[in-house]
Amino acid sequence: MGRLRSATVLASRTAELLVLAVSAYQSAVTLGGYLKRRGKDAPAGPPPAWRPRxxxxxxxxxxxxxxxxxxxxxxxxxxxxxxxxxxxxxxxxxxxxxxxxxxxxxxxxxxxxxxxxxxxxxxxxxxxxxxxxxxxxxxxxxxxxxxxxxxxxxxxxxxxxxxxxxxxxxxxxxxxxxxxxxxxxxxxxxxxxxxxxxxxxxxxxxxxxxxxxxxxxxxxxxxxxxxxxxxxxxxxxxxxxxxxxxxxxxxxxxxARDLRTSVRQRLRWVRGHLLVVARYWPALAWRAARGDVRALDLAVYLLVPTRMLTRLGASLVALHALTRRAGALPMAVALPVAAAEWLVPGIIAIRERLLTLNRRGIELALRHGVLSLLWFPIGIWALLTARVQAWDHSRRTPEEVPDGERAAGR
Missing domain, CATH: 3.90.550.10 (Spore Coat Polysaccharide Biosynthesis Protein SpsA; Chain A)
Incomplete structure (x- = not known):
């Protein structure tokens, strides 16, 4: 019985450490890339000697x-x-x-x-x-x-x-x-x-x-x-x-402008994503193991394609650490990673004015959060029907989007 308990604790801690490692990696990429990008000069124009066709x-x-x-x-x-x-x-x-x-x-x-x-x-x-x-x-x-x-x-x-x-x-x-x-x-x-x-x-x-x-x-x-x-x-x-x-x-x-179209579209995306993981992830992981950093980053993305997963995982690990139960990771390990999951994108969003601290901005962020939660039931259904190759076409018309509008900005 004691050996089983020890094995369970070891498996739990290993899983939680993996969750924290992926979360910390994503936060480090977001913050490091953001800081490096802010320090870059404006990109130069196209070389006059070469204009592609x-x-x-x-x-x-x-x-x-x-x-x-x-x-x-x-x-x-x-x-x-x-x-x-x-x-x-x-x-x-x-x-x-x-x-x-x-x-x-x-x-x-x-x-x-x-x-x-x-x-x-x-x-x-x-x-x-x-x-x-x-x-x-x-x-x-x-x-x-x-x-x-x-x-x-x-x-x-x-x-x-x-x-x-x-x-x-x-x-x-x-x-x-x-x-x-x-x-x-x-x-x-x-x-x-x-x-x-x-x-x-x-x-x-x-x-x-x-x-x-x-x-x-x-x-x-x-x-x-x-x-x-x-x-x-x-x-x-x-x-x-x-x-x-x-x-x-x-x-x-x-x-997508309606829930039905959105669900069908995202169901196709997740099914396709799962098939790509099944067919290519081992080869990609092998390339990453041989030192290809870009392959490693893509391999991580294929398994964890959204920060919703890392944010949920790091938050649960932090809550477990706060209970101080047997098998929980130390708070000094779990809490900083969970805090980075929330604070790094939050601070950047405010600095870059993606998120405005008013009623309109908060409502939009909450709306996005609610819609993002739909990925979980969609993902489960896609996993159960991964072999279905269905393309549900959805049309858009000029009446849906004013003809004069183009990009909505970054």
């Missing part, structure tokens, strides 16, 4: 009411017109998407497939592209692109094989969309920007990413999950290719 691919499925906006944004870039071409991959469309895109100035690629997924639309576009492009850029049809997007990407392009623009929420006052939009801005500030400053790289985020054509042609045929962005990110990491984050190149994306 872009093939810009918009993936669209029944998006006739919004596709013209993103095509117009990309054709209106502050970048030489002879160095960019816009293609729209109209995937299984049953409306006038292709006609509207063509009238807006894009070259249209009609794609028809029995299997769902954005990867098929991108693959069809790749087959149509000629040679001579330095980067392929991928966009969603309901996104908006700032006029200086390509100029900023070009400035970080030399030496990079894959780049991800910062995605920000489109200004949308709807209750659910605004709450999730707050979370997107928080993730940029606490997660991606610090990793960029520390040279850790990021992941492809579905829209506004750019990659070398040869690399995309080599890897895309092997991408089979419905989270093609995450799977491609991991495959690139296994090749030693980081995803460079470009925070001064922004693409505004829409958020």
């Amino acid at each position: 872009f093939a810009l691919v918009v993936c669209a499925r029944d998006e006739e009411r919004v596709v013209g906006r993103i095509v117009g944004d990309l054709l209106g870039q502050e970048y030489p017109s002879e160095l960019r071409d816009v293609f729209v991959a109209a995937h299984n469309c049953t409306d006038r998407t292709a006609e509207v895109a063509r009238a807006s100035g894009a070259e249209v690629i009609d794609v028809h497939s029995a299997v769902p997924g954005k990867a098929l639309a991108i693959r069809a576009a790749l087959e149509r592209l000629g040679d001579g492009y330095d980067f392929v850029g991928v966009f969603d049809a309901d996104a908006r692109a700032e006029p200086g997007l390509l100029r900023a990407i070009a400035g970080r392009g030399p030496g990079a094989d894959c780049l991800q623009a910062e995605t920000v929420p489109i200004g949308d006052p709807e209750w659910i969309a605004e709450g999730y939009g707050f979370g997107r801005k928080a993730r940029n500030l606490f997660w991606w920007q610090p990793r960029d400053a520390l040279g850790l790289g990021t992941t492809i985020s579905g829209c506004g990413w750019f990659v070398r054509p040869a690399l995309l042609r080599a890897e895309l045929p092997n991408v089979t999950t419905l989270t093609e962005d995450l799977e491609l990110s991991v495959r690139l990491a296994l090749r030693g290719v980081p995803v460079t984050y470009v925070s001064d190149a922004r693409v505004a994306v829409g958020e």
Whole structure:
């Protein structure tokens, strides 16, 4: 009986130490990257001797009411017109998407497939592209692109094989969309920007990413999950290719505006995430064990993709320590880590004015917290149905987002 008790205490302490280690790591990355970023000079403009040529691919499925906006944004870039071409991959469309895109100035690629997924639309576009492009850029049809997007990407392009623009929420006052939009801005500030400053790289985020054509042609045929962005990110990491984050190149994306759409969308994301973990995590962990720091960071992300998990875990460990029961970790170990989980992002959020200390700001933060709790039941259901490969399409219309609005800011 005594041996069983000792083994249980050892297992409990080991698990709690692992939780604290991951939590402390995430807090250190957030704080270290933030401080380093604040000390950096403004990024230099693109080298005049090198201007990459872009093939810009918009993936669209029944998006006739919004596709013209993103095509117009990309054709209106502050970048030489002879160095960019816009293609729209109209995937299984049953409306006038292709006609509207063509009238807006894009070259249209009609794609028809029995299997769902954005990867098929991108693959069809790749087959149509000629040679001579330095980067392929991928966009969603309901996104908006700032006029200086390509100029900023070009400035970080030399030496990079894959780049991800910062995605920000489109200004949308709807209750659910605004709450999730707050979370997107928080993730940029606490997660991606610090990793960029520390040279850790990021992941492809579905829209506004750019990659070398040869690399995309080599890897895309092997991408089979419905989270093609995450799977491609991991495959690139296994090749030693980081995803460079470009925070001064922004693409505004829409958020789900109703609970049903949000749940279906996030259910697909979690299912795809779980499949990526099952297929690639051992190889990624092996690469990390051989000294690849970026692979280690990505391996940690695959297992703990949100600070909600580390914050909950560190807080529970701290509460256990406060009880001073047998097997609890010392308070001097648990409490500082738990405090960092709350204080580091909180102080940064206030300093960067993501969180305003008024009724409006607190209400928005609480709203985001409530919506974030939905990840737990969604995650459980996704775990039970991980093999389901279902793509539930959700459309956005100009009526949902005013046509004049673009990025809502960082």
